[in-house]
Amino acid sequence: MSSAISVTEPIVFRWQPAEIIAIAPVTPWVKSFRLRCDLAHNYRAGQHVDVRLTAEDGYQAQRSYSIASVQDGSGTLELMVEALPDGEVSGWFSLCAEVGDRVELRGPIGGSFSWDGSDGGPLLLAAGGSGVVPLLAMLRRRVQAWPEIPAALIYSVRTRQEAIALPELERLDREGAGFDLHLATTRETGGRRIDAALVAGALLRLGRPEKVFICGSNRFVGAASDLIVAAGIAPGVIRTERFGG
Ligand SMILES: Cc1cc2nc3c(=O)[nH]c(=O)nc-3n(C[C@H](O)[C@H](O)[C@H](O)COP(=O)(O)OP(=O)(O)OC[C@H]3O[C@@H](n4cnc5c(N)ncnc54)[C@H](O)[C@@H]3O)c2cc1C
Structure with a gap:
């Protein structure tokens, strides 16, 4: 089963208005924001947008946020933002945004860190913390149009409570339809960091991945890349995205 999505190239990098139409808590530190905007009609799973805020005195700040949703014809897209201490x-x-507020978006950005079923699989995904957001979009795209492609997600997070979209990921895992979740909680009793055994276990069930996407902090991406290459996966199939931190 497959369905085409429309992506127009070249992408025009102009700022576009967007309105927040819904806000929902995802974890104690992460909120979901659904925005109505034109670029909701034109993006691939895994891509991100730049968000620009403008204060009344004209001061502007911009940051990148991955798109958590997949195109669904609603004219809206979803971002998930983790509140960082003193984060501008x-x-x-996390503290001020309300339904009806307007921001500006630019994008979609990051064509090489994106996936659609025609790109192939099996798909190995590895995320640290909020780095799961673009990988969640890839898994949602897989469910939407390419459920036959095997996929695995190695997800490192401090505690289960802080795991983004855990009920959705665990439901997919339980359904047993070619998707396995390998959760590594680093700050819980009996928890662990991503290590060689975890990667080996994921690969054993998945088979040799044709596409690998790794996303998270600089440290997580470095560690996960090293482990996956050490497990025998060719560096050429690996794509990484670093959120900073
Ligand atoms: C391609 C891309 C996609 C991204 N997608 C997401 C996303 O989907 N959801 C999300 O929550 N964030 C995402 N980020 C991170 C986001 O762009 C911001 O860096 C983050 O929200 C912090 O911005 P701030 O203005 O709140 O913090 P700032 O005011 O810039 O910094 C506050 C403090 O946090 C530290 N810091 C900054 N960024 C990080 C970080 N990423 N991790 C840990 N500490 C940090 C700074 O060193 C500083 O001490 C993404 C980044 C990139 C490059």
């Missing part, structure tokens, strides 16, 4: 833009989203 994430702080505004």
Whole structure:
């Protein structure tokens, strides 16, 4: 089963208005924001947008946020923003943003860190913390149009409570339809960091991945890339995205 999505190239990098139409808590530190905007009609799973905020005195701040949703014809897209201590833009989203507020978006950006079923699989995804957001979009795209492609997600997060979209990911895993979740909680009793055994276990069930996407902090991406290459996966199939931190 497959369905085409429309992506017009070249992408025009102009700022576009967007209105927040819904806000929902995802974890104690992460909120979901659904925005109505034109570029909701034109993006691939895994891509991100730049968000620009403008204060009344004209001061502007901009940051990148991955798109969590897949195109669904609603004219809206979903971002998930983690509140960082003293974070300028994430702080505004977590403390101040309200339904009806307007921001500006630019994008979609990041064509090489994106996936659609025609790109192939099996798909190995590895995320640290909020780095799961673009990978969640890829999994949602897989469910939407390419459920036959095997996929696995290695997800490192401090505690289960802080895991983004855990009920959705665990439901997919339980359904057993070619998707396995490998959760590594680093700050819980009996928890662990992503290690060689975890990667080996994921690969054993998945088979040799044709596409690998890794996303998270600089440290997580470095560690996960090293482990996946050490497990015998060719560096050429690996794509990484670093959120900073
Ligand atoms: C391609 C891309 C996609 C991204 N997607 C998402 C997303 O989907 N959801 C999301 O929540 N964030 C995402 N980020 C991170 C986001 O762009 C911001 O860096 C983050 O929200 C912090 O911005 P701020 O203005 O709140 O913090 P700032 O005011 O810039 O910084 C506050 C403090 O946090 C530290 N800091 C800054 N960024 C990070 C970070 N990423 N991790 C840990 N500490 C940090 C700074 O060193 C500083 O001490 C993405 C980044 C990139 C490059």
